[in-house]
Amino acid sequence: MIILRKKYIEEISDKFKVFPIVSILGPRQCGKTTLAKQYIAATKKNVEFYDLEKPSDFDALEDPFLVLEKKKGLVVIDEIQRIPKIFETLRVIADTNKNVKFLILGSASPHIIKNVSETLAGRVGFIDLSGFSISEMHYEHVSRLWIRGGFPAVYLAKNDDISFLRREELIRTFLERDIQLFGFNISPVKLRRFWTMLAHYHGKQFNASEMAKSLDIDSKTARNYLDLLCGTYMTREILPWVNNTKKRLVKAPKIYFKDTGLLHALLMLKNEKEVTHHPVCGFSWEGFAMGEVISLMNLPAGKVFYWAVHEQAELDMLFFLHGKAIGVEFKYKSSPKFEKSMFQAIKELNLEKLYIVYPGDKMRPLNDKASLVPLKKLSIIKKELEN
Numbered sequence: 001m002i003i004l005r006k007k008y009i010e011e012i013s014d015k016f017k018v019f020p021i022v023s024i025l026g027p028r029q030c031g032k033t034t035l036a037k038q039y040i041a042a043t044k045k046n047v048e049f050y051d052l053e054k055p056s057d058f059d060a061l062e063d064p065f066l067v068l069e070k071k072k073g074l075v076v077i078d079e080i081q082r083i084p085k086i087f088e089t090l091r092v093i094a095d096t097n098k099n100v101k102f103l104i105l106g107s108a109s110p111h112i113i114k115n116v117s118e119t120l121a122g123r124v125g126f127i128d129l130s131g132f133s134i135s136e137m138h139y140e141h142v143s144r145l146w147i148r149g150g151f152p153a154v155y156l157a158k159n160d161d162i163s164f165l166r167r168e169e170l171i172r173t174f175l176e177r178d179i180q181l182f183g184f185n186i187s188p189v190k191l192r193r194f195w196t197m198l199a200h201y202h203g204k205q206f207n208a209s210e211m212a213k214s215l216d217i218d219s220k221t222a223r224n225y226l227d228l229l230c231g232t233y234m235t236r237e238i239l240p241w242v243n244n245t246k247k248r249l250v251k252a253p254k255i256y257f258k259d260t261g262l263l264h265a266l267l268m269l270k271n272e273k274e275v276t277h278h279p280v281c282g283f284s285w286e287g288f289a290m291g292e293v294i295s296l297m298n299l300p301a302g303k304v305f306y307w308a309v310h311e312q313a314e315l316d317m318l319f320f321l322h323g324k325a326i327g328v329e330f331k332y333k334s335s336p337k338f339e340k341s342m343f344q345a346i347k348e349l350n351l352e353k354l355y356i357v358y359p360g361d362k363m364r365p366l367n368d369k370a371s372l373v374p375l376k377k378l379s380i381i382k383k384e385l386e387n
Contacts, residue, residue, distance in 0.1 A: 003136055003152070005035050008127060012039050012103070015125030020094040021102045023116050026129035027233045027259075028178055029170055031152045032105040035129065036076050039103070046073035052082040064089040071100045078105045081182075087119040094123045107178065113231070130233070131155065131259055133295045139376040146288045147272045149261015160271040167265035171195075174234070184228060190215075194225045198235065198255060199266045203283030205252040206237070226255070233258060236291070241305035241318050243349065250308035256287035263287070286330040289357050289375050290317055293328055296378050297321075297385075313344035321385055324352035331358045338366040346370070355381055 008024075012035075015022045024032050033051075040047050048071065050057045061067055061077075064086045068075060071093075080086060090102055106116070116124060131150020134142055148155050148163045151170060157163035175188040175195075193215055201211075212222040229235040238254040257263035263284060269275045275284060294304060299319055308314040317328040327345055329336075336358050346354055346369050354370040363380060365371045373381060 002034070003132060004038060005031070005136060007135065008035055008129065009039050009042050011127055013043065015127065016101055019123060019125040020098075020100075021090060021104060021120055021124040022127065023120075023124050024103070024105045024127045024129050025113065025116075025233075026107070027151075028107045028174065029151050029153060030129055030131050032107075032129055033078055034152065036078065036103055036105060040074070040076070047076060048073070049076045050078065052077065052079040058082065061086065065092070068093055068100075069097065071097070073099075074101050074103060076103045076105070080104045080106045081115075084115060087115050091119055091123060094120070107182075107232075128233070130291075130295065131261075134292050134376070134378065135296065142376060143272060146260055146285065147264060147275055149259040149264075151259065151261065154261055163261070164265060164270045167261055171262060171265060174232075178232070179228075182232065186225075186228070190217075191225060191228075194222070195229065195234075196266045198226070198229070199257065199263050199280070201255050202257050202263055202280060203286050204254065205250065206255045207252065234262070236287075236301075238304055238306050238317075239302070241307045241349075243307070250310060250314075254306055256290065258291060260284050260288045260291075282332045285332040285359070286316060289330045290328070292375065292378055293317065293357070293381070296382050307345065307349060309344075309348075313341040313348070315341075315345040315349070318349065325349050326385065327351045327354040329354065329356045331356055333358055334360055336372060338370055342370060353385070 012022055026032055052058045132155055154163050154166045175192050208219040208222045212219045230237050236256045236258050240251050264275055269278055305318045307318050315327050316330050319326055336356050355373045357373050357375055360374050363373050
């Protein structure tokens, strides 16, 4: 079964209208190669495709300038991080050959992001690719997406047991192979222990000292491990919004797994029953729903916040659109109520709108500022805010 990723195909086309190079970045096995082939099929362009995991293609680009200098049409280069020197070559060709465009695919890492950003500045449009999202499938499959996660092979598995085994293999490959390929000399065992412990912090404030003490490492190492997982698109760090120095605001970041399927696998939760009976359930659903809002609104990293006052009010998600503050609360309840803390958040942050996202079916206003929105109908938020 192949799911056509129309949103991203359109985004690639839009980027090529502005830039000679488009870069698709994302974790391994999130569907980058399949997306590139779907774009090729949709646009019917003449294309040359290089997969640098194939020895023949890798050898063919041993001298990238000689091979690519006079190309025409579209050139796709997959796993581009395997030839670091190629970025400088692409910069020169982009400036001198207007007859060629490059679609480059890379497994996200801090190194490749830095190389692409610095070397190809002004010439490249970025697309951050994750696994499947709600907008790409039938709404009745939302629970499966939450439990299994969005990696294509994992989501499309015949049953939960196969899906779980594939997630375990994905985790093992990431730890034992990918991290080393990205240039990090870190013990897979130590990083897995950290990653597993981090699963218990999902949706909570990160405490580097507490993590370090539990793992018998120093706080700096714990922070470096978190940076690595964020830089490889495995986790998401949400910073607090500090708007009032007179209040005792929480200033520690919150941590979320970008893919809840990997979260569940690290916690050894194989199916929906096991997830919904585990203490992580509410936090897991919150992170899943938050990821969907971030994807829907195309919110870049660093532009999403949470807000909390010690022992008082809290807001799960805060972002700004056209200069106006938008708040989002996530409630894994059948019928959430308007709470005092929501009123405080609206007042303190001067929210234009507050959305309470929940797993039900009905959308209704709670007052003139707040509305109850089913996760399945998130697109309503975008339509309302863009009007």
